[in-house]
Amino acid sequence: xxxxxxxxxxxxxxxxxxAVQSQTxxxxxxxxxxxxxxxxxxxxxxxxARVLEYIKKxxxxxxxxxxxKSFDAEFVKVDQASLFEIILAANYLDIKxxxxxxxxxxxxxxxxxxxxxxxxxxxxxxDFTPEEEAKLRNDHAWAFE
Amino acid sequence: MVDWSSLPVELLGLIARQLRFAQDYVRxxxxxxxxxxxxxxxxGSLCSLLPLLMLAEKEFSDLREFCCPLTDRMxxxxxxxxxxxxxxxxxxxxxxTIGADFQMCLLNPLTRKQILLPPLHKCSNLNTLICxxxxxxxxxxxxxxxxxxxxxxxxxxxxxYSDFAKMALAKLGDESWxxxxxxxxxxxxxxxxxxxxxxxxxLGNIMIYSICGSCIETIPSNLIQSEDExxxxxxxxxxxxxxxxxxxxxxxxxxxxxxxxxxxxxxxxYKLEAVxxxxxxxxxxxxxxxxxxxxxxxxxxxxxxxECCSNCIYFTxxxxxxxxxxxxxxxxxxxxxxxHKIQPFIGEDVSPARFSVxxxxxxxLV
Numbered sequence: 001x002x003x004x005x006x007x008x009x010x011x012x013x014x015x016x017x018x019a020v021q022s023q024t025x026x027x028x029x030x031x032x033x034x035x036x037x038x039x040x041x042x043x044x045x046x047x048x049a050r051v052l053e054y055i056k057k058x059x060x061x062x063x064x065x066x067x068x069k070s071f072d073a074e075f076v077k078v079d080q081a082s083l084f085e086i087i088l089a090a091n092y093l094d095i096k097x098x099x100x101x102x103x104x105x106x107x108x109x110x111x112x113x114x115x116x117x118x119x120x121x122x123x124x125x126x127d128f129t130p131e132e133e134a135k136l137r138n139d140h141a142w143a144f145e
Numbered sequence: 146m147v148d149w150s151s152l153p154v155e156l157l158g159l160i161a162r163q164l165r166f167a168q169d170y171v172r173x174x175x176x177x178x179x180x181x182x183x184x185x186x187x188x189g190s191l192c193s194l195l196p197l198l199m200l201a202e203k204e205f206s207d208l209r210e211f212c213c214p215l216t217d218r219m220x221x222x223x224x225x226x227x228x229x230x231x232x233x234x235x236x237x238x239x240x241x242t243i244g245a246d247f248q249m250c251l252l253n254p255l256t257r258k259q260i261l262l263p264p265l266h267k268c269s270n271l272n273t274l275i276c277x278x279x280x281x282x283x284x285x286x287x288x289x290x291x292x293x294x295x296x297x298x299x300x301x302x303x304x305x306y307s308d309f310a311k312m313a314l315a316k317l318g319d320e321s322w323x324x325x326x327x328x329x330x331x332x333x334x335x336x337x338x339x340x341x342x343x344x345x346x347x348l349g350n351i352m353i354y355s356i357c358g359s360c361i362e363t364i365p366s367n368l369i370q371s372e373d374e375x376x377x378x379x380x381x382x383x384x385x386x387x388x389x390x391x392x393x394x395x396x397x398x399x400x401x402x403x404x405x406x407x408x409x410x411x412x413x414x415y416k417l418e419a420v421x422x423x424x425x426x427x428x429x430x431x432x433x434x435x436x437x438x439x440x441x442x443x444x445x446x447x448x449x450x451x452e453c454c455s456n457c458i459y460f461t462x463x464x465x466x467x468x469x470x471x472x473x474x475x476x477x478x479x480x481x482x483x484x485h486k487i488q489p490f491i492g493e494d495v496s497p498a499r500f501s502v503x504x505x506x507x508x509x510l511v
Binding site: 080081084085087088091099100103104106107108110111114115118119122123124125126127128133136137139140141142143144145 | 147148149150152153155156159160161162163164166167168169171172173174175176177178180181220221222223255256
């Protein structure tokens with residue numbers, strides 16, 4: 001068993017065979033940095049718990065393609081802030097499947113939205129000047145119809 | 146409060162990579178400055194937009210329709226600069242165009258940038274040109290392909306002309322075309338592969354040329370046994386996964402309503418073995434779909450583009466309209482390799498401009 005410490009002091013136990021889905025953790029174990037526990041200062045407890053849920057499911061149900069598909073679909077039904085944290089965590093922990101899944105989720109959400117809707121939902125400030133924005137829309141008017 | 150605009154650029158890139166339809170990709174870049182920087186990166190691996198079908202010119206309109214049959218979406222671009230011009234598609238975001246004034250250009254329809262090409266009608270292997278500029282555009286020039294992005298140093302433009310008997314190449318910035326060593330065959334397709342040019346003639350023989358125009362090697366084939374078969378076969382060369390393949394397209398006359406129409410009914414694909422140079426028929430494309438017709442033949446990996454149908458051939462009309470008037474629609478569709486069935490694309494009126502036919506083209510934003 002491997003012990004993981006989140007940035008805010010929470011502790012998690014997980015089987016090594018499951019934990020190595022994270023290339024980051026895998027390299028730490030190989031480099032013998034995992035004597036007592038592995039500190040993960042870039043991931044908070046709530047997010048780490050979610051990530052562990054993902055890798056545990058993907059370890060135990062490895063061959064059940066249909067089951068994993070529906071698990072993944074439910075897994076990403078979270079609020080924007082959590083999705084953001086999971087993407088960063090998946091990147092830091094180097095878990096390809098989770099990173100691809102979360103990025104695809106964001107892309108699928110963006111596809112159906114107008115630019116204004118994206119800004120609202122993702123809480124992004126429009127930092128273009130009115131002139132810059134007008135030029136952008138003018139250059140590619142076909143994309144904004 | 147999370148700040149999505151501060152997501153590291155490589156992660157924004159991973160998200161942008163999933164936006165394979167041109168409109169979504171452009172809108173992504175309109176959200177804020179950091180998102181815009183991501184889509185303007187010149188790194189080719191970042192932008193993997195879906196191929197589009199550019200429909201033929203419509204009468205009385207400067208708008209050209211681009212549809213993505215793979216997703217049923219479409220948009221129109223205002224492109225008065227290609228009205229009256231014959232175009233060929235490519236996988237690198239630029240079209241090759243030729244007008245009724247001998248002028249040849251590259252055009253990126255998304256940015257409307259144009260690059261002028263040297264005059265083909267002044268190529269040294271053309272002695273006296275006896276056709277009019279319209280005839281030059283309509284049928285004297287047979288096929289012109291852009292082999293890679295103009296941003297790449299190895300970008301070569303290849304032209305087949307004079308009743309398929311002559312070929313020439315040009316690099317960007319050249320003042321004139323370099324003719325390829327001529328022979329007595331009819332060239333149907335040509336690609337740039339491994340620093341050399343591969344051309345296929347109407348009998349299926351493959352000629353390899355150096356970049357300065359001399360013929361290095363001829364690979365004989367027995368794909369087509371007799372002259373009789375020439376009428377109904379078209380041949381293309383495609384680079385699929387780093388290996389040259391030959392695509393053989395069978396066309397025959399089918400009675401549609403009362404009028405016989407030439408339509409595609411079958412495809413065969415052969416892999417050119419790198420060492421033995423033998424052609425081996427393959428019956429599965431695996432994770433690839435290929436696009437042939439009025440364009441530089443190209444292949445798309447369906448693992449990167451799941452919207453594309455794997456093991457399929459997307460084809461357009463590149464043989465009719467010039468000599469025979471098309472009455473009932475273009476020969477455009479998808480050939481499903483698995484069951485050898487064809488799904489035609491229908492519902493498009495034939496353009497009164499006979500030189501204008503639908504083409505496949507993969508857009509690039511920068």
